[in-house]
Structures are given as structure tokens and as C-alpha cells.
Amino acid sequence: MSEQFSRRDFLKLAGVGAATTAILTGCGPASRYVKREPYLQMPEYNYNGQSTYYATTCRECAAGCGLVVRTSQGRAIKTEGNANNPLNLGKTCARGQATLQGLYNPDRVTDPVKRASRGSASTEVVEWDAAIQVVADALKNNKPEEIAFLMGTAPDHLFDLVSDLAKATGINAPVRFGALGMFDARATLSKAAENLFGQASLPFFDVGGAQVVFSFGANFxxxxxxxxxxxxxxxxxxEAKTKLRGKFVQFESRMSQTGAKSDEWVPLRPGTEALVALAIGKLASEIRNVSAPAFEGVDPLDVASKSGIKLETLEHLAEMFAGSNGALAIPGGPALGQSNGLAVAEAVLALNAISDNFGKPGGVYLSALAPNQSEYQRPASAQEMQEFIQKMADGKIKVLFVHGVNPLFELPASLGFGEASKSVSQIISFATFPDETALEADYVFxxxxxxxxxxxxxxxxxxAQSVLSGSQPVVSPFYNTRATADVLIAAAQLAGDKFAAALSLC
Ligand code: SF4
Structure with missing residues (x-):
């Protein structure tokens, strides 16, 4: 080529680029973004031009997928799924990919702060030693039954720590809540598993190993x-390489994304899911000639008229379910959010008895028992949250610690969390971002x-396996933040007595 691009040309172009960048960052929202200078002294294990990869756990939701994060010169650059984690086998969802957006978000809480008054944007930065003293005083100067922890749904190390603290000192057991968990109907599903199998676990449904899957509302x-x-x-x-391509049937009143991917989408009247599951169970057990007391006394014709599903359709679906050696039935989502949600969950889980798939590939598994099993598996239901809020409103809770959940935003306003919080003398939030609850907290650490x-x-x-996924820092903390577990351990030592004994490190 005759036209060579000279170094001088490049420098001229770079100058234009710099000017453009300056204009963009000066005028738009990008100006709010944090300017990150290159490290003069590189963090340990980082070398110029070389990527370093760290395995950790995604904290964007309570699922616990494994991540491998690529870092370069001390900065996290890209997340990918950890192929060795049996949960996600090398993949992530969009939120897992976006976890870097949270890390670099300019709106993060950068220091421990004391708020001038609840709801006020005016805050005063406090030292961490003073912050730990505030937590220690809150533990020491209130009766144990007046101290409460409201936490997110992730069954993690912090939940273990607070549970141990609660058991040893008599403070209230941590209450776990998340709006997503409520929409998932985790509490109802877990209760159904307890009623049917005697174990309050969240079941795992092995969709990948099944041949025919009937989902009653689960928008998976x-x-x-x-x-x-x-x-x-x-x-x-x-996947049709190793077996026949499996069939999928979705029962629901409103077509979800999952329903849109089904082979057969079966619309029904809301609230009749349990009846439909029982009718299919009755017809399928007759085809298979198995005795199933759960389905006795069910009249499929009556169910057809109540649910809006034709009797021939029910018979066809029962044949499909009974005719497969790998049939699986899943209850979930809106179907469990109704007043008869528990009955729906139990009826659909019972369908699996016809295909005898419990604990087998393509079937239903209960997660292995863990310490604090029931607390782990069952976040608070809406009703339990209502009782918790009532305790707050009655002035029975004097100190509220909030971590990993934003109740002012996530709970329906009609439950009155905001009003009840006025009766709580001290609210301490451990939020990473200034969310609605943190704005109404006296302190944010x-x-x-x-x-x-x-x-x-x-x-x-x-x-199907029991999984414990470890987390490690992939970068040094960017701001003056501190691990809540460390804050609680230090505060417990300061509070002394039973608190120090509960979280003793030796
Ligand atoms: S990758 Fe997605 S599903 Fe997995 S933990 Fe992260 S947010 Fe949850």
C-alpha cells in the first residue's frame, strides 16, 4: 500500500479521540464514572499484559453459580461460568455477566456513614472503629429479643454466622426474605416437600434427564x-444426540416465556391446577395400573368442566405421561402463589409417584441435609413477613440489622414496612448501594x-449433587467498605460476654 499510516498520524488521531472523550465525559452521565488510574505498584499476582483468573461464586442471586473471573492488572474484566461447578457447568445468565456493572457502579456506598435523619441524603462519614462500636452497643444495650436481622435469601457464610450468634445469645433467628423468592414460591414448595417427603427442602427437578416434562406454572x-x-x-x-428429543408441556393461565417454548401449551382457569394434576394422575395411574390413593375420588369429567380443559385433552396428556419411562412433573411460579398453592404443589409432586422418579435421573431430588436445614431451605413467606412487620410496629424490635435485601422496595407497600420501621429505634444497613431501605436507615456500614x-x-x-461453592476476592476492595462478617465478629468481641463467646475465633 502506498498510503502508510504514520506514527504522527496515529498521534493526531489519538488527540481527536482524547478530545472527543473529554467532551463526552464532560457533558453526559459518563462524567459520573470513576476514573481508574493504572496502578503504579501492581497488586500481588498481577503482571502487565497477563490475565489472572479467579474462581468464585456469583452473588447476583441466591442460586450460587460458580464463576471464573478474568482480571488484568488488578481489574476484573470479564466473568464466565465455572465449568467445574455442577450447577451451571460453565455458563451464566445475564445477571451473572452484569455483576461487573455492580462492582464498578459509581453509586456504591463508599464509606461507613451516619445519616443526619432517616430519609435524609445528608450523611456523615464515620471511622470503621466507630462503626463497629455502634454495632457492639446495639448488641450489648438491648435485650436479645429486641434485636433482629433481616437478610437476603442466599444461604451463605454470613447467614451461618448470624444463625450461630442468634443461637448462642438468644437474639431473634435471622429472617430471610427476597421478592424473587416470593415469586418463586419457595416457601410453599418447601412446605409441600416437607408434607410429602418429611424434609423441608427445595426439590431439584432433573429436566435434562427426563423424557416428558409437565410444568404447572414453573417459569424456569x-x-x-x-x-x-x-x-x-x-x-x-x-438434546437429541444421546436420546429421543424430550417433550415439554406447560400448564398456565398466561403464556410465559417458558410456555412459549413448549410443545403443548395448555391454558387453564387460574386456581384449577391442583384439580388438573389430580385428574391426570387418576387417568395415568389407571393406564399404568398402579394403585395411587392420592388420586382416588377424582372425577376427570368434573375437572374438565371446572378447568376449561377438554376431557379428551386430559386423556391425551395422561397417556403421554403414563406412556413415558422418564416423565417429570414440576409445580412452580404463579400456580403456587394462589390461596390453594400448597395443594397445587402437593398434587403436582404426587404425579411424580406414577413415574417412580424420586432420587433418579430425570426425576425429583431433595438437596442433601445441611446444618440449619429448615432455615436454609425456607425463606420467610409473605405471612411470616407480615408477622415480622407487626412485631416491628408493636415496638418489640428495637434494633434492626438489614443485609442483602431491600424490604422497603421488595415488600408490597400494603404490608406497611415503612410505617412499622418508625417504631424501630435503630436501623443499621449493610447495603452496598444506597437502596430505599438504606436511605431510611440510621447507619449504613x-x-x-x-x-x-x-x-x-x-x-x-x-x-442433584450437594454443592458448597467458595467465594474469594478477585480484586482488592475499591472503596472503604468492610466485610459484614468481619464487622459482626469485631463488634461481638467488643460487646464481650456471651457475644464474644458466640463468635470466638479461637
Ligand atoms: S449466574 Fe445468574 S443464576 Fe447463576 S447465581 Fe448468578 S445471577 Fe444467579
């Missing part, structure tokens, strides 16, 4: 219990971002 291709695990499972169901943290997470559901 959008977000449900363990989104990546179920998306991978669905890919396995459709920010935890590290998940990619800056040590810890572990027990996987409540999403795999």
Missing part, C-alpha cells in the same frame, strides 16, 4: 429457583461487593 426459562441450571436442563431435554469478598454459599437447589 425466565427466572425460577436456579435459572442457569434449568436453562441447561432444558437444553438437555431437547457497606459490605464489600461479591467480587471483593471471601465466603461460601450452600446451594439450596439446582443440582
Amino acid at each position: 426459562l425466565e427466572t425460577w429457583l436456579s435459572p442457569v441450571s434449568y436453562t441447561r436442563g432444558f437444553a438437555g431435554l431437547r 457497606p459490605d464489600h461487593h461479591g467480587l471483593e469478598s471471601w465466603g461460601y454459599q450452600r446451594v439450596a437447589t439446582g443440582s
